[in-house]
Structure formats: C-alpha cells, structure tokens
C-alpha cells in the first residue's frame with residue numbers, strides 16, 4: 001500500500017516548490033495546489049506530484065479545492081499551509097477587498113481545510129500526522145506597509161494554537177515563522193543589503209532552512225502548538 005501523500009498548498013514555486021522537491025527526494029508522495037498554470041509544473045508532474053488548481057480568494061474556491069482533494073486521496077500524512085499573497089496595503093477603494101482576499105488565503109483556507117480534511121489525516125496509517133502553518137516573523141511586530149498581510153498571518157499564528165489543542169494527540173499542529181528567506185524577482189542589491197541588515201545573521205539563507213525546519217516538525221513526535229522562528233535573529237536587531 002503506497003504511503004499517504006503530503007499536501008503543500010501554493011507549491012508551484014519558491015519555498016513550497018523547494019519543499020515539495022525535497023519531500024519527493026525523501027520518498028514522500030506529494031500533492032500541491034497551484035493557482036496559475038505554468039510550464040514549470042510539468043517537471044513536478046513528471047516526478048509524480050499530483051497538482052490541483054486552487055484559488056483561495058473565495059470561500060467557494062476553498063470548498064471546491066477541498067472536494068477535488070478528497071476525490072484525489074483518501075488519506076494525508078501532512079498538510080503544509082504555504083499558499084500566501086504578500087500584497088502591500090492598498091490606500092485606494094480596494095483596501096477592503098485586499099484585506100478580505102488576504103483573510104481568505106491566510107486564515108479561511110487553512111481553517112476550512114483543517115476542519116474538513118481532519119478525516120484524511122486521521123485515515124493516515126502512520127503514527128504521526130502533521131499540520132504546518134507558514135506564518136511570518138512580522139506577526140510579532142506588525143508592518144507599516146503590509147498591515148493586512150501581517151494581521152492575517154497573525155490570525156494563522158493563533159489558529160496554530162487552537163488546532164493543536166483541538167487535534168492532539170492524533171494530529172500535531174505547528175507553525176514555521178520565517179523572516180527573509182529568499183528575495184523576490186524585482187528585489188535589487190540595495191533592497192537585499194537593507195533587508196540583510198535587519199537580522200543578526202545578516203544573510204539571505206534560501207529555502208533549504210525552511211525544509212530543515214519542516215523536516216524537524218515531521219520527524220518529531222513530541223512537538224505541537226509551536227511557532228518555530230526561522231528568522232536569523234530578526235528580533236535581536
């Protein structure tokens with residue numbers, strides 16, 4: 001009987017894709033959600049990754065994804081809520097719509113998927129089942145330019161505690177709270193310098209440090225309700 005897959009939402013690029021590829025390397029079957037189709041998905045599909053399209057910006061989109069996920073698999077080893085939209089605050093008419101969209105992708109999607117896919121995790125024959133929320137260091141300090149992003153990630157941070165209490169001992173629920181891990185496409189050297197100076201380690205580590213943290217959580221039977229900072233000592237500056 002094949003092992004239960006690990007779901008990574010937003011797994012088509014960057015940190016989520018890196019973790020999907022490392023999980024495959026470690027022998028886990030993987031399911032990812034993606035929002036936009038692109039050629040790069042073919043490499044994952046050729047490696048056997050099940051790719052499910054999903055847009056979490058509406059409740060209907062979240063529920064539609066859950067229905068297709070349940071049609072795809074009868075069990076899950078883990079769920080990694082990685083999908084995220086790092087949208088800056090809007091000062092225009094669409095400020096409310098912007099906040100709502102970030103609420104749905106960062107809070108409502110993990111909340112509904114955790115509630116409605118508990119049965120898939122419980123059906124996993126392995127002794128350990130995990131939910132991992134990708135939050136952000138910025139939950140601790142807020143953000144002048146990404147207030148809606150930070151607030152909705154703070155909601156996800158808090159959901160970690162509630163679901164850990166609700167689901168123990170059969171499902172472990174933890175979060176990883178990164179600071180700068182990898183630059184975005186448009187980030188220049190000046191931005192990189194400024195961003196690196198914000199942490200005690202003064203580096204941009206790349207996605208390997210996130211996989212190390214995910215591996216730690218997936219391999220530890222005694223950790224739940226934990227928010228794991230992976231931030232280079234951002235709080236020391």
Ligand SMILES: NC(=O)C1=CN([C@@H]2O[C@H](COP(=O)(O)OP(=O)(O)OC[C@H]3O[C@@H](n4cnc5c(N)ncnc54)[C@H](OP(=O)(O)O)[C@@H]3O)[C@@H](O)[C@H]2O)C=CC1
Pocket residue numbers: 009010011012013014015016034035036037054055056057081082083084085086105134135136137177178179180181182183
């Ligand atoms: N990168 C970093 O330095 C840091 C990252 N983090 C957190 O780590 C996680 C991974 O970061 P990173 O790899 O940079 O993330 P990305 O910005 O690359 O986003 C990951 C994926 O989320 C998907 N997504 C965005 N909006 C929606 C939506 N409405 N519905 C469904 N999917 C959506 C995108 O799908 P598609 O591309 O298909 O549209 C995207 O591929 C995130 O949760 C992020 O907040 C926290 C701190 C620092």
Ligand SMILES: Nc1nc2c(c(=O)[nH]1)N=C([C@H](O)[C@@H](O)CO)CN2
Pocket residue numbers: 083084085086136178179180181182183184195
């Ligand atoms: N969904 C995303 N969230 C975040 C990203 C990103 O690229 N996508 N990037 C960051 C920054 O690296 C920030 O940590 C720099 O201070 C935060 N969240």
